[in-house]
Amino acid sequence: MLGRERNRHLAFGVGIHRCLGAPLAQMELRVSLAEWLARIPEFGLAGPAAVTWTGGNTRGPVTLPLRIRRA
Numbered sequence: 922m923l924g925r926e927r928n929r930h931l932a933f934g935v936g937i938h939r940c941l942g943a944p945l946a947q948m949e950l951r952v953s954l955a956e957w958l959a960r961i962p963e964f965g966l967a968g969p970a971a972v973t974w975t976g977g978n979t980r981g982p983v984t985l986p987l988r989i990r991r992a
């Protein structure tokens with residue numbers, strides 16, 4: 922289950938230099954998540970301890986082992 926409250930995040934920056942590609946990036950994310958959920962509705966972490974993260978300002982998982990069941 923994916924869940925997140927609406928919030929005014931700064932992922933695409935703010936002000937006059939706010940990301941020009943934000944609408945494209947958000948559409949690509951919507952499409953890829955919809956396709957993933959249609960094909961692989963059941964999935965979860967194989968082991969939370971196995972997830973590793975990048976450091977620095979741009980944060981994201983480096984390894985994300987999943988257990989999946991195909992539809």
Ligand code: HEM
Pocket residue numbers: 931932933934935937938939940941942943945946
């Ligand atoms: C998840 C994907 C993306 C993220 C997280 C992201 C994030 C950002 C952020 C934080 C900035 C502001 C940088 C600053 O304040 O100096 C920025 C600027 C910018 N982004 Fe993105 N971006 C993404 C995708 C894209 C895409 C797909 C494009 C183009 C097709 C794009 C084009 C630009 C451009 C041209 C700027 C400079 C805007 C300016 O300086 O006025 N970005 N992006």
